[in-house]
Amino acid sequence: xxxxxxxxxxxxxxxxxxxxxxxxxxxxxxxxxxxxxxxxxxxxxxxxxxxxxxxxxxxxxxxxxxxxxxxxxxxxxxxxxxxxxxxxxxxxxxxxxxxxxxxxxxxxxxxxxxxxxxxxxxxxxxxxxxxxxxxxxxxxxxxxxxxxxxxxxxxxxxxxxxxxxxxxxxxxxxxxxxxxxxxxxxxxxxxxxxxxxxxxxxxxxxxxxxxxxxxxxxxxxxxxxxxxxxxxxxxxxxxxxxxxxxxxxxxxxxxxxxxxxxxxxxxxxxxxxxxxxxxxxxxxxxxxxx
Amino acid sequence: xxxxxxxxxxxxxxxxxxxxxxxxxxxxxxxxxxxxxxxxxxxxxxxxxxxxxxxxxxxxxxxxxxxxxxxxxxxxxxxxxxxxxxxxxxxxxxxxxxxxxxxxxxxxxxxxxxxxxxxxxxxxxxxxxxxxxxxxxxxxxxxxxxxxxxxxxxxxxxxxxxxxxxxxxxxxxxxxxxxxxxxxxxxxxxxxxxxxxxxxxxxxxxxxxxxxxxxxxxxxxxxxxxxxxxxxxxxxxxxxxxxxxxxxxxxxxxxxxxxxxxxxxxxxxxxxxxxxxxxxxxxxxxxxxx
Numbered sequence: 001x002x003x004x005x006x007x008x009x010x011x012x013x014x015x016x017x018x019x020x021x022x023x024x025x026x027x028x029x030x031x032x033x034x035x036x037x038x039x040x041x042x043x044x045x046x047x048x049x050x051x052x053x054x055x056x057x058x059x060x061x062x063x064x065x066x067x068x069x070x071x072x073x074x075x076x077x078x079x080x081x082x083x084x085x086x087x088x089x090x091x092x093x094x095x096x097x098x099x100x101x102x103x104x105x106x107x108x109x110x111x112x113x114x115x116x117x118x119x120x121x122x123x124x125x126x127x128x129x130x131x132x133x134x135x136x137x138x139x140x141x142x143x144x145x146x147x148x149x150x151x152x153x154x155x156x157x158x159x160x161x162x163x164x165x166x167x168x169x170x171x172x173x174x175x176x177x178x179x180x181x182x183x184x185x186x187x188x189x190x191x192x193x194x195x196x197x198x199x200x201x202x203x204x205x206x207x208x209x210x211x212x213x214x215x216x217x218x219x220x221x222x223x224x225x226x227x228x229x230x231x232x233x234x235x236x237x238x239x240x241x242x243x244x245x246x247x248x249x250x251x252x253x254x255x256x257x258x259x260x261x262x263x264x265x266x267x268x269x270x271x272x273x274x275x276x277x278x279x280x281x282x283x284x285x286x287x288x289x290x
Numbered sequence: 291x292x293x294x295x296x297x298x299x300x301x302x303x304x305x306x307x308x309x310x311x312x313x314x315x316x317x318x319x320x321x322x323x324x325x326x327x328x329x330x331x332x333x334x335x336x337x338x339x340x341x342x343x344x345x346x347x348x349x350x351x352x353x354x355x356x357x358x359x360x361x362x363x364x365x366x367x368x369x370x371x372x373x374x375x376x377x378x379x380x381x382x383x384x385x386x387x388x389x390x391x392x393x394x395x396x397x398x399x400x401x402x403x404x405x406x407x408x409x410x411x412x413x414x415x416x417x418x419x420x421x422x423x424x425x426x427x428x429x430x431x432x433x434x435x436x437x438x439x440x441x442x443x444x445x446x447x448x449x450x451x452x453x454x455x456x457x458x459x460x461x462x463x464x465x466x467x468x469x470x471x472x473x474x475x476x477x478x479x480x481x482x483x484x485x486x487x488x489x490x491x492x493x494x495x496x497x498x499x500x501x502x503x504x505x506x507x508x509x510x511x512x513x514x515x516x517x518x519x520x521x522x523x524x525x526x527x528x529x530x531x532x533x534x535x536x537x538x539x540x541x542x543x544x545x546x547x548x549x550x551x552x553x554x555x556x557x558x559x560x561x562x563x564x565x566x567x568x569x570x571x572x573x574x575x576x577x578x579x580x
Contacts, residue, residue: 044540106537243575247396250334250571252540281540285533 003150003222008157008189011058015155018057018090022046022159024166024275029248034261036269039170041163044253044281048110050210051159051182051279052083052146058155059144060087068093071141075121075128076111077103078210079280080146085114096141098132100124104284147181148216157185163275164190171272172196176259176279177230178203178211180219186277187226196229198263200238208238210256210280233262241265245278252281293440293512298447298479301348305445308347308380312336312449314456315568319538324551326559329460331453334543334571338400340500341449341472341569342373342436348445349434350377358383361431365411365418366401367393368500369570370436375404386431388422390414394574437471438506447475453565454480461562462486466549466569467520468493468501470509476567477516486519488553490528498528500546500570523552531555535568542571 025040043051060072071094074084081097088095095116099108100123111118121131136143145152159182160173170193175183177197187195200206203214215223223230233241242258245251253261257279264274315330333341350362361384364374371387378385385406389398390413401408411421426433435442449472450463460483465473467487477485490496493504505513513520523531532548535541543551547569554564 049540246542246573247575250339250542252536252542283536285537 003153003184003188005188005191007150007154008161008185011054011151011154012158012161014061015054015057015158018061018087019054020046021162024163025249025251027249030245033244033248034265034274036264036271037273038264039163039167039273039275040249041159041275041277042251043159044251044257044278048079048083048086049280049282050079050083051156051277052079053086054158055152055155055181056080056083056087056144057090059149059151060084060091060093062151063142067142071096071139072144073132073135073139073141074098074144074146075132076146078107079282081116082107082110082114084144085111085116089115094141096135096139098128098135100128106284106286107282147179148218153181153185153188153219153222155185156182157189159277160186160275161189163277164193167273167275169273170275172267172269173275173277174198174260174264174267175277176208176211176256177215178256179213180215180223182277182279183228184219184222187222187228191226194229195226196231196263196267197223198231198233198259200259201232201234206235206238207255208259210254211259229267231263231266233259233266237262237266252283253278254280254283256280293443293474293478295478297440297444298451298475301441301444302448302451304351305344305347305448308351308377309344310336311452314453315539315541317539320535323534323538324555324564326554326561327563328554329453329457329563329565330539331449331565331567332541333449334541334547334568338369338373338376339570339572340369340373341446341567342369343376344448345439345442345445345471346370346373346377346434347380349439349441350374350381350383352441353432357432361386361429362434363422363425363429363431364388364434364436365422366436368397369572371406372397372400372404374434375401375406379405384431386425386429388418388425390418396574396576397572437469438508443471443475443478443509443512445475446472447479449567450476450565451479453567454483457563457565459563460565462557462559463565463567464488464550464554464557465567466498466501466546467505468546469503470505470513472567472569473518474509474512477512477518481516484519485516486521486553486557487513488521488523488549490549491522491524496525496528497545498549500544501549519557521553521556523549523556527552527556542573543568544570544573546570
């Protein structure tokens with residue numbers, strides 16, 4: 001099943017009662033740093049602190065009552081687990097989340113706070129998949145994949161749809177790319193506007209822990225079909241971008257979101273009007289010195 | 291000369307072209323932490339990253355042309371110096387800022403960026419005062435004290451005036467108290483609304499480096515006349531409040547601003563509608579682990 005703009009528009013209507021319509025932030029100091037007019041779609045201010053709440057909510061709210069009664073399930077070490085847990089609890093549905101050992105205490109606490117049932121597994125992709133399969137078989141729950149799912153892609157696209165509604169004359173929109181769900185949804189929502197996708201050079205070791213996976217066949221095909229320009233950014237550029245945003249806009253963004261700012265800067269969009277999907281703000285503050 | 295609400299209203303009109311009308315932020319997660327409905331007047335999003343821009347702008351814009359031509363001067367290790375430098379450059383006037391050795395590189399860079407002339411002195415209050423006196427005598431500049439100045443107090447009060455204009459039915463408004471300029475201006479702007487002032491227990495060693503001074507005779511008299519409730523908060527409570535705000539609202543606030551959140555929590559305003567003047571967001575990111 002393919003996804004088109006109609007799906008994104010339907011998703012927007014479906015999730016509107018449950019998600020924040022996040023603001024578009026402006027900062028002349030950030031503009032000076034970027035050398036462009038930057039419009040920040042503030043998904044770090046979304047519920048759960050990330051755009052992931054949009055896709056998870058669209059998926060959960062799309063279920064039939066019979067499906068919903070069996071619950072939803074995913075494996076996640078991060079924002080998708082929390083988003084699915086909240087989306088499920090909003091519908092009064094059970095979420096089963098498989099989390100690897102070593103996931104941050106803050107993220108585990110968020111998933112617990114929203115009432116999900118957590119199963120802990122070894123910290124390998126194989127273990128996560130096989131434990132999730134067991135959970136799905138045991139419970140009959142519906143799997144909600146973090147990005148390889150048309151409902152999740154359509155939900156993710158609603159952020160860009162809102163952005164372009166608020167700021168119609170953008171020259172380009174930039175997103176981070178991990179599994180490609182956000183970037184896919186963005187392309188579909190706002191084509192033919194130019195879309196740029198930023199990725200960390202080394203996914204395995206980057207501080208951008210939300211971007212550790214690569215695209216699926218589905219999201220890769222969508223990016224290619226829309227001619228997304230992909231830019232790879234180095235770790236120092238990610239950290240520099242994160243610091244620039246913290247310092248100049250006073251917004252706490254996570255490294256995965258900073259990848260989009262770093263890519264926008266690397267693209268040298270001098271004087272252009274640039275939208276950035278600021279994907280999330282969940283930083284582990286235990287790492288801070290205070 | 292005393293200050294009354296008319297001065298604050300005049301200041302609001304005078305500075306309007308030069309300052310941001312900052313938003314009032316809401317967060318249900320912060321409300322849950324506080325146990326009250328919190329309305330955050332976001333002065334960390336003010337120009338220069340602090341409410342100080344209001345008072346400095348009011349002072350500089352109040353000068354006669356003859357006064358302005360001589361320039362303005364202050365000693366400051368922090369936000370007031372940057373605020374005065376920007377306010378002066380906005381009017382095309384010279385700012386002379388006396389900064390102690392050991393002031394943070396970020397703060398010194400901000401003062402320089404706005405074109406002020408910096409004189410460095412020893413890091414004692416005596417040295418700061420005597421070097422400032424020399425500068426005033428040499429240049430004929432007009433001193434703009436960071437808080438013991440009716441123009442600065444009136445300017446600081448404009449933040450609360452805007453807050454109460456946006457949210458008229460607050461039960462209390464909380465500010466940090468260092469020299470008392472912000473708290474004084476707030477009382478004058480919104481009396482008879484209840485005002486609570488928060489201070490760190492040990493000003494000399496607190497992370498709240500914007501609150502290292504105590505009140506002057508003038509600001510003390512204003513606080514007393516308005517019956518401000520003063521609450522002292524411990525360092526762990528300040529840090530906990532700062533983390534709660536960063537984590538739950540994704541806003542970078544500085545420790546001095548966190549003092550107001552800590553005081554509001556300590557006041558146990560259960561279920562009340564509480565305004566907080568979030569005084570600034572200038573944190574030295576060199577201390578961060580990235």
